[in-house]
Amino acid sequence: MQKAELLTIIEKMSPKEKVDQLLQLSADFYTDDAEDRTGPMETLDINETTIANAGTILGVSGAEKAMGIQKNYIENNSHKIPTMFMADIIHGFRTIFPIPLALGCTWSKEAVEEMASISALESSVSGLHLTFSPMLDLVRDPRWGRVMESTGEDPYLNSEFAKAMVTGYQGDDLKEDMSKVAACVKHFAAYGGAIGGRDYNTVDVSETTLREKYLPSYQAAIDAGAKLVMTAFNTIEGIPASGNKKLFRDVLRDEFNFKGPVISDWAAIKEMINHGVAADEKEAARLAIEAGVDIEMMTTCYDKHLLELIDEDPKYMDLLDEAVLRILELKNDLGLFENPYRGADPVKEKEVILSASHRESARKIAEKSMVLLENNGILPLSQETAIALVGPKATTGDLMGAWSWQGKFDEVVTIAKGLSAKGKNVTVASVESDLFENTTESLEEAKQLAKENEVVVLALGEADWMSGEAASRSDIRLPQSQIDLFNEVRAIAKKVIVVLINGRPLDLTAISEADGILEAWFPGTEGGNAVANILFGDVNPSGRLSMSFPENVGQVPVYYNTENTGRPYESAPDEKYVSKYLDVSNYAKYPFGYGLSFAKVAYEGIALNKETIDSSDETVEVTVTLHNQSEETTIETVQLYVRDLVGKTARPLKELKGFTQVALAGNERKEITLSLAVKDLAYVHPDLTWSVDPGEFHIMVGPNSRELDLVKTLVLK
Structure with missing residues (x-):
């Protein structure tokens, strides 16, 4: 359908029909039983006509149900406009992959794109058209529960994953490829900067920081073609995102050239009343439509008040028409006018959902996402080793994480199943441990098993509800009962291995022995098999942290790309009057980019193909030699960092600007080259423009953000 045809439809629509296109309702309103709709209808004070014409629907699943709703919708719509089904498919539909923070730890764009592609296929055959993913909020504070939805603390890495996810979800042509779904960029903007790590809280960042650290990943996804953008819950400069004209008109539309619709997060338009910037729903509707929010999710400020605003000022009709056009263009991009049942296929749904090949992909990606934090030589284990498996995460299917909407516990490979299938001498504790309380029976059995076996594998961590939305924590240690269990077992056992299931970086001081x-994060449907393959050495761990782990919560936020101070700690670490704590290091316990493997890889030599350059249009080739000094085959993630020694604003001590993953056979030596585009050395200047300054830059290469012994100086004239 051409744009002119869409405009013709809009011309024929009544003002109320246009307003209804801006409303998104949840699946509760589309049940077969009218009585079940009564409560939701009373809550929002809407009637059946509004429900029948609401432009988009949230949370419907199942091909037959989606097709039935679509059929009724079109039959009752006088203009035969199809509805559009959206849902939170964050890291898998029914086949659940590792949480996004774990996906970030793969450092593999290919793995992330594959996850998105499989998620799109399972979603589309089940009747969905759009996923509320990727979440691209940069995260620095592990107290915030939603760090589990982000790929980490670095703008460059997040941007690379943003492009990969959009490509995986959307493919090349949404209208032609029914196995794909549209992607939604969220949450615009800087939701991850919530003060105190408390969900929905105020964000207070300078515009320089906003533009340099937070906005790049959103823009990368938009440049990759993402079709929808969601507003954040937070304020920026005191203005809630859903009413922030500067963010959505000036930055998103004018600067980023985004042409698609914008959707509020759940009830976020009405919540502007709570923020204190709108006196009532009418004022909230005015602020949102002026800011350019096209779809209102699960409140009815538009439904109740837009027509009133139009009566008072005709300009609001123009804004309404713009919003309707953007919504219809998205439906058209999906091919819904020609094929309103696009993708939905009850037969194919049974074939592809949780298929063997999807499970295999989930397992392999889970293996790539797991990070080996400590190993004193105990790993990998022999299949002959006598192993006891204990702990509250040993036998549970709770390995999927908070956003596994369609995932089922009984379809998850537990750690007990994975280890028992791989090892020849694995004993699983018969008394199930609780996350928060040790019974006398569970402790006694754990200690007895510790005496009887060569190795104890302790499966510890969080429940799925302990991270994710509305799951902020001020204490990011393991629950005390789990620490007690560790101490009791550690006092007896010959060797103790901890497998962590969690959705955020934790303070691990209590289990440092x-x-x-x-x-292992929340590793998803195939989590148990992935854990077993790593512990027994079938897979050499290659995961690297995409978010730093603090020594303790008092350091938070702790992240690798900090700026220097006027009194840097490194200049005089034993002095008092430098920037430091008196009681803990300045540094993360496990820094960004960190992860161990069963191999030992040495970095030997660094060279630049040119050490002086004349133009920011040039590219510099950075060459290093890797030497696998072990017999183990491994995947090494080589990381390239830069430091701008003198800038117009204080520059970070190091910034990731490139990475590559290299396969190394046992004892292999390999020369590898990374490309550094000089334009990527640009940063935000005091006038808010991006540019590169002449001067000296340190070019650093290493296995993580702390171990950067290979350094060369690049001079830009």
């Missing part, structure tokens, strides 16, 4: 620590 473990012989091995594997950060």
Whole structure:
């Protein structure tokens, strides 16, 4: 359908029909039982006509149900406009992949794109058209529960994953490829900067920081073609995102050239009343439509008050028409006018959902995402080793994380199943441990098993509800009962390996005496098999942290790309009057980019193909030699960082500007080259423009953000 045809439809629509296109309602309103709709209808004070014409629907799943709703919708719509089904498919539909923070730890764009592609296929055959993903909020504070939805603390890495996810979800042509779904960029903007790590809280960042650290990943996804943008819950400069004209008109539309619709987060337009910037729903509707928010999710400020605003000032009709056009253009991009049942296929749904190939992909990606934090030589384990598996995460299917909407516990491979299938001498504790309380029976059995076996694998961590939305925590240690369990077992056991299931970086001081620590995150449907393959050495761990782990919560936020101070700690670490704590290091316990493997890889030599350059249009080739000094085959993630020694504003001590993953056979030596585009050395100047300054830059290469012993100086004239 051409734009002119869409405009013709809009011309024929009544003002109320246009307003209805801006409303998104949840699946509760589309049940077969009218009585079940009564409560939701009373809550929002809407009638059946509004429900029948609401432009988009949230949270419907199942091909037959989606097709039935679409059929009724079109039959009752006088202009035969199809509805559009959206949902939170964050890291898998029914086949659940590792949480996004774990996906970030793969450092693999290919793995992330594959996850998105499989998620799109399972979603589309089930009747969905759009996913509220990727979440691209840069995160620095592990107290915030939603760090589990982000790929980490670095703008460059997040931007690379943003492009990969959009490509995986959307493919090349949404209208032609029914196995794909539209992607939604969220949350615009800087939701991850919530003060105190408390969800929905105020964000207070300078515009320089906003533009340099937070906005790049959103823009990368938009440049990759993402079709929808969601507003954040927070304020920026005191203005809630859903009413922030500067963010959405000036930055998103004018600067980023985004042409698609904008959707509020759940009830975010009405919440402007709570923020204190709108006196009532009418004022909230005015602020949102002027800011350019096209779809109102689950409140009815538009439904009740837009027509009133139009009566008072005709300019609001123009804004309404703009919003309707953007919504219809998205439906058209999806091919819904020609094929309103696009993708939905009850037969194919049974074939592809949780298929063997999807499970295999989930397992392999889970293996790539796990980070080996500690290993005193205990890993990998022999299949002959006598192993006891205990702990509250040993036998549970709670390995998927907070956003596994369609995932099912009984379809998850537990850690107990994974280890028992791989090891020949694995004993699983018969008394199930609780996350928050040790019974006498569970403790006694754990200690007895510790005496009887060569190795104890302790499966510890969080429940799925302990991270994610509305799951902020001021204490990011393991629950005390789990620490007690560790101490009791550690006092008896010959060797103790901790497997962590969690959705955020934790303070791991209390278990630092473990012989091995594997950060498995919430690994998804195939989590148990992935854990077993790493512990027994079938897979050499290659995950690297995409978010730093603090020594303790008092350091938070702690992140690698900090700026220097006037009294830097490194200049005189034993002096008092430098920037430091008296009781803990300045540094993360496990820094960004960190992760161990079963191999030992040495970095030998660094060279630049040119050490002096004349133009910011040039590219510099950075060459290093890797030497695998072990017999183990491994994947090494080589990381390239830069430091601008003198800038117009204080520059970070290091910034990631490139990475590559290299396969190394045992004892292999390999020369690798990374490309650094000089334009990527640009930063935001005091006048808010991006540019590169002449001067000296340190070019650093290493296995993580702390171990950067290979350094060369690049001079830009």
